[in-house]
Amino acid sequence: MKSQKCKGMRDLLPEEMLRFRRIEDVFRTSCSNWGYQEVRTPTLEFLHLFTATGTLTPSMLSKVYSFLDWDGWSGERVVLRPDGTIPVTRLYIDNLTGQELARLFYVTNIFAFEGTGKENRERWQCGAEFFGGAKVAPDVEIILLAEEVIRKLGISNVRLQLSHAGLVRALLKKLKLSPTEEAKIANRILEGDWQALTKAKAASPEVQRIMATLLSLKGKSSSFLHNVKASFPKASRDFKSSLDDLINVATLLDSLGCNYKIDISAIHGFEYYTGVCFQFLAAGRNIGGGGRYDNLVPLMNGKDVPACGFALYVDPMMKLLSLEKEKEVKSGILVKGKELTPEIAETCFTVAESLRSAEHTAELAFTDREESDYRWVILVSGKQPSPFVITDCVRGRQRDAASMAEIVKVVNEG
């Protein structure tokens, strides 16, 4: 039969939901432990939140699901949330702007059209945002928090890459392009085409040297950045101050024993970043990223509040999770009636309920289904003096039981 599911949409089956919840649980626990509070924003937002310069790139905007609501006669379009950060920033401005600091986290779906059919149009992400606070320490905090979640999930061979949005902007300025040209190249870069930078005409030899160095070298410590700084004494003030920012974050990460690579191209897709940016890569895929976006709150008519944040991408991470441990252990109890008379059915429900009260998972059997998945099977025959037969599926033993209390006792003793 032909699937009746919408194109680009995805069902999450029980096994996938186990992975999904595992990620969510680890993420929630870590965020709570770091003092972040959970929020949830609506699925629909106004399109204009996302159209202002400095939020989403034109190519992302061309893929949003926007439409007129039932009361949209004024032409004001709404959109299915295409990004996690902008709605949370709106939530912060609308509700929490009096708070000096706000640490917020969320698990949400985002929507973006995808024409090739290879990717989902609805994707899930776990994100955290830090509003307020000065530079450096919050940047390091969000990097370490993201890193902790990935580590606790047991995803291996993860690479952390650091960059700085200000460096990229300073380089673009050096090209002395027209505003339209500059915007064009910036967009290409944000979509991953870094060669656009080197191909741009009008670059002086000095600028080309900086770009070649930054695009080709990948440093592993703050020393690398000090070297870069020393190699380009004539670089612009913007360039140097961005570099200093990155040096400060890198130095703190060094002293906390966090490994990373400096890779200027570790910025992807978002225009709102202004400071240090980072990406996590595993198995060749981008599994998360974030950075500092100090202009976003003022740009959305909020106060001049600096902010930074990250999002982990649930869909690629689900594929990297190993869930073998949870599969190996047989668990659960099956409660089964010998016949399905009303009396026996009633007893089955009561037995299952008393097992659940004792913190066990108890399932009722209504068909002759396979019993091997369970740790215990309780057969309810209703015959006195031993109306119950307990099967220990692990040890392969059977015994009679006279009362529910006896069943609970046997199961508890394992």
Place this chain on the structure above:
Amino acid sequence: MMDYRNGYIKLALPKGRFLSPTASLLAEINLGFQDYSDKTKQYRLRSARFPNLFAKILQEKDIPIQLAVGNYDLGICGLDWIEEFLVKYPAGALVKIASLNYGEGFIHVVTSTQADITSLDELSNGRNDYRIVTEYPNLAEAFALDLRMKRFRIFPVWGAAEAYPPENADLAVLWGKSGLDIAGQGLIPLRRLLPVNAFLIANRESLESKDLSQILDCFSSQLTDDAQTSMENESDTSEALKISDTLWRAKEINLALPDGHQQPPTLQLLKRAGLELQGYSENEVVSRRPSADLDWLGIKVIRPQDMPLQVANGNFDLAITGEDWLREHLCRFPSSPVKKLFVLGFGAVEVVAAVSQEMPVADIHELRALVQSNKFAPLKVASEYINIADRYLHDNRINPCKLIPTWGASEAFIPEDADMLIDNVQTGKTLEQHKLKIIDVLFQSSACLIANKNSLASPDKKEKTGFLAQKLRAGLS
């Protein structure tokens, strides 16, 4: 009934502006159709040369959609309607084959002398909420997003986009022969989006799997590299243009009057009501802004289809439109602040559901059963009133179905391109001619006066809108 689905090559040909040049081209490449002329009453054409070639004359706007859904293999259509479709559905089933050698004008982004916009940079950097009026909502949205306009609203209209700026829109995206032509209408051209020339287009699947080579061969002499109309062939910067400055002054109360068929009876009504108008005539559009002898009254002539939305937005306090278009608007926006004041007693039509006389159903219940039994599933429904049609299909549990928007003459769609139509009829004669039968009457509609509820309640406007409505009521024959 001839089966057009198998073995036939189906070609969609344009009505209207490109009909004559397309007919000349087809004659020249020996692909002519006898009845393809301005005077034809036929929709369906057969080729004398290729017995397997079948053509239909369609509204240009319908052609990209009809090709994309697979009803036609090839088509000829202006680039504006093609791009309007492709910008929204780039991955769709429509493929451009080649530009043909004829066409006229450009799609321009324009503003008015009084909108205070002098360059595109202002649009990207400004914090204003720009109102864009257009027949091309998809092109307009792509333009606004591409320019990174921070905030904008798009008002799709059926026509007369040039009439909206400055008071009812800041920008318009519209067709114009040249910058000079735009300036002649008192507007400033800001950017040309694309040249409007005719294109040969194809359905992707037909191109991939069906032998169309016989037909494409005929076009081969036309498919040269330099056929594309260049965007650079005419330079018109706004400085070089002399823009006729129409003085416009805000009025207290604004009234919209219809163009087209409703003009003569509306004029009669106004006369009986004792409203003397300068510049509103029986037939043609003399001026988009006729004037009345009431100095507080602003009048504009626009399409009746566009009025409910414009009244909802407060651009007009009162308007003369049809009940059908009011209902269409309210189906889309149920809480819209537009109200019908009274009917005017002309322009009476019935909005009906009709099918081919050969379809074995007498009413909508039998049709539902037929669709449920998997014959005619999904049911293809063509309508100008997409929101009315959508609600009607829901209410009658017609499922599965596909709604095909059309821009007039939906009777031509049945039977090959649609199974049912929802359209207005005056006498039923057209339906009879096309061998269609009515299976349901959705409602009766006639011209009516509509008002913005807020204007009726506003202390500043209440009195004058009431006065005007009373005057018009007195003119009812």
